[in-house]
Amino acid sequence: MSTERERDGKSSRTGTFGDYGGQYVPEALMPAVQELEDAYERYVLENEDGFMDEFRERMREFGGRPTPLQRADRLSERYDREIYLKREDLLHGGAHKLNNALGQVLLAKYMGKERIIAETGAGQHGTATAMAAAHLDMPCEIYMGRTDVNRQRPNVYRMRMNGAEVNPVEAGSGTLKEAINETMRDWATTVERTHYVIGSVVGPHPFPKMVRDFQSVIGTEARKQIQEQASRLPDSVVACAGGGSNTMGTFHAFVPDEESAEPRSADDSSGQSPREHVDLYAVEAGGSSLEIDEDEGLAPNSATLSTGTDGVLHGAMTKLLQSTEGQIMESHSVSAGLDYAGVGPELSHLVETGRVTPASVDDEVALNGFHRLSRLEGIIPALESSHALGFLEEAHEDLGDLVVVNVSGRGDKDLETVLEETEKRDLAAAPDVEVFDQ
Amino acid sequence: MSTERERDGKSSRTGTFGDYGGQYVPEALMPAVQELEDAYERYVLENEDGFMDEFRERMREFGGRPTPLQRADRLSERYDREIYLKREDLLHGGAHKLNNALGQVLLAKYMGKERIIAETGAGQHGTATAMAAAHLDMPCEIYMGRTDVNRQRPNVYRMRMNGAEVNPVEAGSGTLKEAINETMRDWATTVERTHYVIGSVVGPHPFPKMVRDFQSVIGTEARKQIQEQASRLPDSVVACAGGGSNTMGTFHAFVPDEESAEPRSADDSSGQSPREHVDLYAVEAGGSSLEIDEDEGLAPNSATLSTGTDGVLHGAMTKLLQSTEGQIMESHSVSAGLDYAGVGPELSHLVETGRVTPASVDDEVALNGFHRLSRLEGIIPALESSHALGFLEEAHEDLGDLVVVNVSGRGDKDLETVLEETEKRDLAAAPDVEVFDQ
Amino acid sequence: MSDETSIESDIEAAIRENHPALITYITAGDPSLEDTKEYVEALDRGGSDLIELGLPFSEPIAEGPTIQAAINRALDAGTTPQGFFELVDDIETEAPLLVMTYYNMILQYGSEPDVKPFVERAAEAGLSGIIVPDLPAEESEPLRAACDDHGLDLVFIVAPTTEGERLETIMSQVSGFAYVQARLGTTGARANVSGATHDSLARLSEYDVPKAVGFGVSEGDHAAEIIEAGADGVIVGSALIDLIASSDDPSDAIDALEAKAAELKRGARRGTENEADEEVAPEPEQP
Amino acid sequence: MSDETSIESDIEAAIRENHPALITYITAGDPSLEDTKEYVEALDRGGSDLIELGLPFSEPIAEGPTIQAAINRALDAGTTPQGFFELVDDIETEAPLLVMTYYNMILQYGSEPDVKPFVERAAEAGLSGIIVPDLPAEESEPLRAACDDHGLDLVFIVAPTTEGERLETIMSQVSGFAYVQARLGTTGARANVSGATHDSLARLSEYDVPKAVGFGVSEGDHAAEIIEAGADGVIVGSALIDLIASSDDPSDAIDALEAKAAELKRGARRGTENEADEEVAPEPEQP
Numbered sequence A, B: 001m002s003t004e005r006e007r008d009g010k011s012s013r014t015g016t017f018g019d020y021g022g023q024y025v026p027e028a029l030m031p032a033v034q035e036l037e038d039a040y041e042r043y044v045l046e047n048e049d050g051f052m053d054e055f056r057e058r059m060r061e062f063g064g065r066p067t068p069l070q071r072a073d074r075l076s077e078r079y080d081r082e083i084y085l086k087r088e089d090l091l092h093g094g095a096h097k098l099n100n101a102l103g104q105v106l107l108a109k110y111m112g113k114e115r116i117i118a119e120t121g122a123g124q125h126g127t128a129t130a131m132a133a134a135h136l137d138m139p140c141e142i143y144m145g146r147t148d149v150n151r152q153r154p155n156v157y158r159m160r161m162n163g164a165e166v167n168p169v170e171a172g173s174g175t176l177k178e179a180i181n182e183t184m185r186d187w188a189t190t191v192e193r194t195h196y197v198i199g200s201v202v203g204p205h206p207f208p209k210m211v212r213d214f215q216s217v218i219g220t221e222a223r224k225q226i227q228e229q230a231s232r233l234p235d236s237v238v239a240c241a242g243g244g245s246n247t248m249g250t251f252h253a254f255v256p257d258e259e260s261a262e263p264r265s266a267d268d269s270s271g272q273s274p275r276e277h278v279d280l281y282a283v284e285a286g287g288s289s290l291e292i293d294e295d296e297g298l299a300p301n302s303a304t305l306s307t308g309t310d311g312v313l314h315g316a317m318t319k320l321l322q323s324t325e326g327q328i329m330e331s332h333s334v335s336a337g338l339d340y341a342g343v344g345p346e347l348s349h350l351v352e353t354g355r356v357t358p359a360s361v362d363d364e365v366a367l368n369g370f371h372r373l374s375r376l377e378g379i380i381p382a383l384e385s386s387h388a389l390g391f392l393e394e395a396h397e398d399l400g401d402l403v404v405v406n407v408s409g410r411g412d413k414d415l416e417t418v419l420e421e422t423e424k425r426d427l428a429a430a431p432d433v434e435v436f437d438q
Numbered sequence C, D: 001m002s003d004e005t006s007i008e009s010d011i012e013a014a015i016r017e018n019h020p021a022l023i024t025y026i027t028a029g030d031p032s033l034e035d036t037k038e039y040v041e042a043l044d045r046g047g048s049d050l051i052e053l054g055l056p057f058s059e060p061i062a063e064g065p066t067i068q069a070a071i072n073r074a075l076d077a078g079t080t081p082q083g084f085f086e087l088v089d090d091i092e093t094e095a096p097l098l099v100m101t102y103y104n105m106i107l108q109y110g111s112e113p114d115v116k117p118f119v120e121r122a123a124e125a126g127l128s129g130i131i132v133p134d135l136p137a138e139e140s141e142p143l144r145a146a147c148d149d150h151g152l153d154l155v156f157i158v159a160p161t162t163e164g165e166r167l168e169t170i171m172s173q174v175s176g177f178a179y180v181q182a183r184l185g186t187t188g189a190r191a192n193v194s195g196a197t198h199d200s201l202a203r204l205s206e207y208d209v210p211k212a213v214g215f216g217v218s219e220g221d222h223a224a225e226i227i228e229a230g231a232d233g234v235i236v237g238s239a240l241i242d243l244i245a246s247s248d249d250p251s252d253a254i255d256a257l258e259a260k261a262a263e264l265k266r267g268a269r270r271g272t273e274n275e276a277d278e279e280v281a282p283e284p285e286q287p
């Protein structure tokens, strides 16, 4: 949240990260996007009217920040190295999503907008937005694919309880991609008085930066906490990646921690040697396979960073799951929140430059990760976060002696899915699910 | 947690609060109860082996303490006074229950016990215990009435995911009372190596004191927070009461804040005048009516403090819902966690002495409280906590200018119940639930 | 009381004089108070030396499934303390009767929570003693005082976990007999006699009070084994309730109960014969 | 480009010379490329002065339900960029053709993400211009350069929210015509002409470039009103697709499309007559 502005503020192509990013939106939305850019710079970057102070205070009192960084005793023992968990599952609403939702709804308020819209896939971003909108007294409508509405009922109820309207989107396969399309259409119609709260570090500039900045509290806290608790920086930081908001939120503070980097500025109060190197791992959903079925337009995974190609979707140039002709694929993951064919442009850039290492684990490894954390640590993680935990199991030997894993959310929302998916498989880490039907 | 020991430690009737409390348990359990008393005094009261330090650290890192005290902007406006919410809904597991569960499981570990058992009604205490047991690597079995198993499936799944066994209890009406009976039976059989983690400030001494002490962090934090945030003590503190653990946990630090009390000791670091008076309100479930059906043995409420009579249940003398002959009533509340015919003996005592004011609100008022907080503040409260919020709506004019309400848990577990119950009624504060079936 | 234990009660006498004693338990009101009357008389005929009558309480935390079910049947049949006492008023048996119930039932009898009205009425009905499974010695002062006032025994349970100082305290306060809990856990018929029974009896051997063993005794052979191990009596409950619960018509159980009591009494006697090989059966020391 | 706008393109000429111009849109491949060919020719016969052909993209964020559905039908029928261009190769019309598609489709044509291969092929197929609903002026540099190289117009949309500096920039870069978006929101037939249309045309009146109004135009009367308000042309899409979607057999739509085009063209002309009462229809200023 520092020097970016000067770098990207007023160039002809604003808001890019190397080749990625940009503002590929209909003309009707450009003025709103620019208005947002301006508001982002003033309120978020420059704390005008004390915006960031209010944001931080509300995140403390309403959201429950800071979240703990917890040493995972039994995982540490299992992997014979120090494992720390960043506990975003404890944030109000049950996931990191509120960091962003509250930031944007508050910003909309500062901008004088009268109405909030948002898309949601699994419903996590929708519930976070509905909570933030209720808290800040803003009317709110959430677009959600029909398939998702039907399979994520509890989240639909939560949004409605918070007073939000939920609009089912009947188009296409009725999932996240269609919900985003439809929210953009609403925005194109009502743009003058409406703010569109995008749910991840995707979309046109300034969304990827702004969402990252709202989420960067995760890594800022974690970096400070690990220095206090383990007296040094971690060797590796691991986070799952769908759109990449928990990922960028966790990584942002660590990106400068490179062996080859310039020494940190003198006012870095950490007092740490600038030469500690922190590896960053973005773990995507490997789904059932990394192979793509071009004919059917189906990718049975959401491993965009590992297998995607460059293109433009939902306002930004980034890595995508697409056919050679440019049609966007239906992605797949057992975890609805990772089930997206795109990824944030900054993450594409950091992967391209080698700063972030992309990885993926398949549905089964993620399910085992879910069960393992539940049984060993008494924390039921979101299926999204379970991908980071599955990766830890697979790759711990390469992660050094001190590892931070972001637990982006809690798994209460996933119980039914996990039961169903567990019953289909023979999972090493699962309890005996058959006896659940007592 | 200070002078109690000397007062109650070795008298012939240990662990009483005025006329209430005691140790009415089968002989086979007495040695275990005394062993626990001893462990409680050493580890909890005297911090032997750094027990309390470890407990507090785990509650910070694993549990997410401290929880915020949040100014509720829209409730404050609605009631034209300052309303603050103590956010126990943000604790790991979604309710205050973990404070106690983690404390007891850790204590069991210090005592060298090898196995944990617990009863659960709605499943909140069971899930908290299962989480704590997983975290501390203790085998765990939870007893749960068959009716509750069937209507609280997600909590059954959560316990199983955490590796706990769930034993359905077929006896009686298959709810909390039967589950407690059955857990006591297990304990009577396995007492030498097993610790029974009671879920509220009930049971034989030392449970009511010990559970209160583990929960008292709620009020200790809240008292400090309100002094920091509002620069004075509140006029009233409101908490719901089932067994009364969130209640006593919230009240304990405020009990000495009486107009008539002795000045606080000189080392009271708050620097506050000792003469500020804090009213304490314990809000019970009024159910559908406060009338009792003696013939059927049914109380369509759980308003023990308001309508109960003195008797002995589950190890302690306390107020009970019972027939004139002494048979315990089936209680009722829309909120499973308040649905208990007894209440903690200390609370009975504080009501008897006038320090705590008992109150009750019926199912409908509680449901409106649920909807109101969800819509106005973006916090979906547990149905239990919704009773405190319903009381706030009814009685705010009598509560003074500065009110603290404990939000003991979150309401995700209650969505189905609330929908069902809302559909049956015409609730002022509810969203239009019919359209949920899109 | 310690000075009062020197005066032998009905109960103590019934055990010492009929050594080895058979103590039987059934729940009053299961399936009806009329049936209970017949059952009690049958148990008496069968050779019971002491009969415990359960006054049902809705939360029987010390009972296993068999007695829980009996209690539920009794409560469903509308059994009340008043009905219970009227039944006792009516019953004629050789064996003294005790009431077994939970503390809250005792407290609530009468208009205020107080133990006295219950004890008074119990004495009036001719009951000889009271057993309260959820009342440990530490909490028994008020009830013991009332019992003393009315000449009733308050019987204490000695569990496998009762040791050291607590054991001494309890044994010094025994009135009637020491109810030796055969094993950890709840009531209920078991297929064998637990090792804990032998350990407990050994631990108690130095105390000169009648000891009766309950929890799990269901057959004549168990009775024999227990008596042989040094007990003065056996207590049988669930095995009798099984007979009641399994009879198609309530009156069918009458003969079965009598026969079962006789079998158990014979078993107990067999225990004495074997035991006689080793040592002489203790004689009442104070006449 | 600013210097190139002085050279009138096919598209600009088509609008100016046929003033008031009718611009029609259908989605290629809906329901098949063969049908599209017949439809385009029918629209041409009916009096279209310019025809936009949609190349379907899976995420049409600027389209309302009618065109979304058409795009889905086209994709389900297997429409590809290659097939699209072959269709264009084949079509013979008086009216120049434009392609309307989303930016990613342009980028992905060819082996690397690059706009040039698409533009080259478009020029080769004889297309006169490109409209990209998700490409604002700020991001259009690479595509504009490629279009310039191949003599294609890159048509910009002017929205009701386009004002001030941005409006100036866009208007200074207009190539072919300014696509005036009649209202906020997405494409789709509407029952009336929005006030925003009048506002936009007023805002644009000082700019001397052809203006065509789209988004919601569905009837001859709309066309008349829009032309009367100062537009040089009307753009109609969803109303035509409704005809395609509602015909039982694809070939049934051919005559309907031709008739609808004629109705719209007549409507537009009516607008000129009324308008003529007020001011003279603008003449192409540069020959």
Ligand SMILES: Cc1ncc(COP(=O)(O)O)c(C=O)c1O
Pocket (backbone or CB within 6 Å): A094, A095, A096, A097, A122, A124, A125, A199, A200, A201, A240, A241, A242, A243, A244, A245, A246, A247, A336, A337, A338, A382, A384, A385, A408, A409, A410
């Ligand atoms: C708990 C959780 N983690 C991760 C994600 C993925 O989103 P992102 O990659 O933007 O963090 C989601 C999305 O719903 C989520 O709910």
Ligand SMILES: Cc1ncc(COP(=O)(O)O)c(C=O)c1O
Pocket (backbone or CB within 6 Å): B094, B095, B096, B097, B122, B124, B125, B199, B200, B201, B240, B241, B242, B243, B244, B245, B246, B247, B336, B337, B338, B382, B384, B385, B408, B409, B410
């Ligand atoms: C959220 C919540 N609040 C309150 C209660 C009532 O328990 P207590 O009165 O012991 O706080 C429960 C019990 O399950 C609960 O889950």
